[in-house]
Amino acid sequence: MIRPDYLKKGDKVAIVCTARKFSKEEAELAIELMNSWGLEVVLGDTIGLDNYQLGGTDQQRADDFTKQLKDPEIKAIWCARGGYGTVRIIDDIDFTGFVDHPKWIVGFSDVTVLHSHIHNLGVETIHGIMAFSVAKSLVDSRDSLYRALFGQEISYTIHSDRSNKIGQGQGELVGGNLSILYSLLGSVSSMNTEGKILFIEDLDEYLYHLDRMLHNLKRNGLLSGLAGLVVGGMTDMHDNAIPFGYDAKQIILSITAEYDYPIVFDFPAGHGEENLALNLGREVKLEVNQDRTQLTFL
Template identity: 60%
Template sequence: MIQPTILQKKDTVAIVSTARKISLAEIQPAIDLLKKWGLNVEIGATIGLEDHQFAGTDVQRTADFQKMLNNPKIKAIWCARGGYGTVRIIDTIDFTAFQKHPKWLIGYSDITVLHNHIHNLGFQTLHATMPLDVEKNSKHALASLKKCLFGKPVSYSIKTSKENKLGTVTGELVGGNLSMLYSLLGSDSSIQTAEKILFIEDLDEYLYHIDRMFMNLKRNGYFNNLKGLIVGGMTSMHDNAIPFGKNAKEIILDTVSEFDFPVVFDFPAGHLKDNRALVLGEKIKLKVGEEETTLSF
């Protein structure tokens, strides 16, 4: 996988919205953070635009993202927020200039569409926090983003969850938001997971939806020859009046019970304050031990 050029001070980062609307005031903390890191900031035309819930029309969001992709002075594109909308424009984006001069694409949640589509083009991307979240993020989340952008070594060590399946593996890291992975199945943006390590996270879903999505990933071969599974935040899950009977961890373990790859729960990434940065498309070593789990790039 091709890695975009690491950032240097005075490089320019663009902030755009490919999904839900957002104001300039909401991203000001992110602007201040980038400037503190010695970077310049280019504000996209979609910041402040409004078309119902979207940051402008599909045409406007496409044009803004395309402009930043094509501009050689822009070294990274930071998606302002998620929500919904990126899938509506993905097939109208021309990645020709990007493939000649790749740059970091940063975000999570709905931005999984871009992560997966760009992964299939052969390039690494950065699953990390977004401008909307900067004020509430942990210092570890923001530090990890800075390290990844500036090419500093990144590794994580967390306490092992009692539900984990132990093991040590190496492989290319792929994935993102579970709902988005599910929605991309059968499209050009759906990823291949064989011999790779899959990361998933999600927010605000019913437990039976989690079961349905995991069953569909299984039926599409996502777990065949998978090296390992990393589960980030499964945040604010819901149940029906008649309980589903399993929590999110139990659903996942039940779905992958026939496979022998290691499984990590409670990894600090996703819809969490402590949303650590992950380089998708990078080779990692994952060691799931009885007391400690480590992930190193």
């Protein structure tokens, strides 16, 4: 995988809308954070645009993202917020020259569209807090994004959940929001996960939706050849009046029962209180033991 140059003080970071709208006033805390790291923020043309839910029309959002990709002074593109809308523009973004002159693309949730598509171009990206997230993000989440952007060593150790599947695995870390990965199946943006460690997280889904999405990933071969599975926050899951009968962990364990790779639950990344930065496309080692789990970026 191609790794963009790490940032250094004085570099420029662009904030753009690929999905939901984001105002200049909302950007203030994100600008302060980047400035505290010695970075200069450039607000994209879509910041402040209002097209119902979206930060501008599809064409405006695609053009803004392309503009930042082409600008040699911009060293990273920080997506303003998620919601919905990135899939509407992914085929209109011009990635010509991006592989030769890559830059960091940062975000999570709906930005999984970009993570997955860019992974197929062979370039690393960063799954982490967005500009909108700064106001409610924990210090650890912000610090982890700093380390990812500036090339510092990253290794996460957490307490093991009793539902974990013990073992070790090594491979490229891929993934993101489960609903988005599910929606990309069959398209040019869908990834090959063979031999890789898959990260998934989701928000505000019904348990039977979770079951359906994972069965579809399985039927498409995305779960069979993994080196490991990292399950982040399955936040605010819902059930029907007649219970589905399984919680999120039980659903995942049931669908992956025939596979022998390690599985870790409750990894602190996603829509929960903590959202640690993950360098997607990076080779990682996953060690799941009885008492602790360690994810080390190599």
